[in-house]
Amino acid sequence: MKHIILTLLTLGFLNSCATKKELLYFQDAENYDNTAFSYSVPTIQPNDILRITVGSLELEPAIPYNPPIRNNGGQGGGIEVMQLEGYIVEKNNTINFPQLGTISTKDKTPLELQQHITNLLEDGGHLKNPNVNVRLLNAKVTILGEVNSPGVYSFTEQNITLLQALGYAGDLTINGQRENIMVLREVDNLRQVTHIDLTSAELVNSSFYQIKPNDVIIVDPNGPKIKSSGYITNLGSLLSVFSILLSTVILLTR
Numbered sequence: 001m002k003h004i005i006l007t008l009l010t011l012g013f014l015n016s017c018a019t020k021k022e023l024l025y026f027q028d029a030e031n032y033d034n035t036a037f038s039y040s041v042p043t044i045q046p047n048d049i050l051r052i053t054v055g056s057l058e059l060e061p062a063i064p065y066n067p068p069i070r071n072n073g074g075q076g077g078g079i080e081v082m083q084l085e086g087y088i089v090e091k092n093n094t095i096n097f098p099q100l101g102t103i104s105t106k107d108k109t110p111l112e113l114q115q116h117i118t119n120l121l122e123d124g125g126h127l128k129n130p131n132v133n134v135r136l137l138n139a140k141v142t143i144l145g146e147v148n149s150p151g152v153y154s155f156t157e158q159n160i161t162l163l164q165a166l167g168y169a170g171d172l173t174i175n176g177q178r179e180n181i182m183v184l185r186e187v188d189n190l191r192q193v194t195h196i197d198l199t200s201a202e203l204v205n206s207s208f209y210q211i212k213p214n215d216v217i218i219v220d221p222n223g224p225k226i227k228s229s230g231y232i233t234n235l236g237s238l239l240s241v242f243s244i245l246l247s248t249v250i251l252l253t254r
Helices: 002-015 059-065 079-084 110-123 162-168 201-205 223-228 235-253
Strands: 049-055 094-097 101-104 131-136 140-145 151-154 181-187 190-196 216-219
Touching (some): 101 110, 140 162, 162 216
Parallel strands (some): 140 216
Antiparallel strands (some): 049 131, 140 151
16 A cells, blocks of 8 residues: 555656756757748838938938927937837828828838838939838837746847747746747737747747737746646646545544
8 A cells, every 4th residue: 555655646746847858948959950041021010110211312301201300308319219209100001201191001011111112202203312211119029927027028120039039038937838838919900829839949930930029928837837836737636636635544544
């Protein structure tokens, strides 16, 4: 009887521990060495804030096509100030641009909108050889769950990866479920949900490897964490409970 109890306790203990296979990232990384990688630039979405500057060979003709310079009280030109001066994309995927009026941003990347405005200025005889720059100002990603620093993180790069985003949050805790990272994404009024396995380098071939603005990343707790919280989720946990009850019964009936 003692051997049975010891076996049950051992099984319960082993079942409550995370294995090496559950913790290590990209365990098959060597299979993806020297493979091609392509960047995917997100299209402009409603509620995006764009910074659009227009220049030309002569400074004065370009002034009407830029937002007025505000007196920021000595605060400088930080990102918050630029956002206040930026163009907010309306729900119908348009912006109201000086002198040019309503411009559609639908299905355009910042670079494509940049070229579109350049063509409008040239073809309409507004400016000669205009220099247009378009930049997204409010790109952010939300990271929740079993990470060291959950929160909302802004980024200014055109592209960041899922691993970079998790790096902003201080990486997963030891209790994070690495084989089932949830990513929620909204693009063109469509909601997408996917589950990512960080233990496999197959992630690099996923369209979710590169983060898009407003993505939400959720890291659930792993099995041992859930069990330590008092939830009975599988046979191993049941065996653990059964062994404790059996031991109690034996002690009381001796």
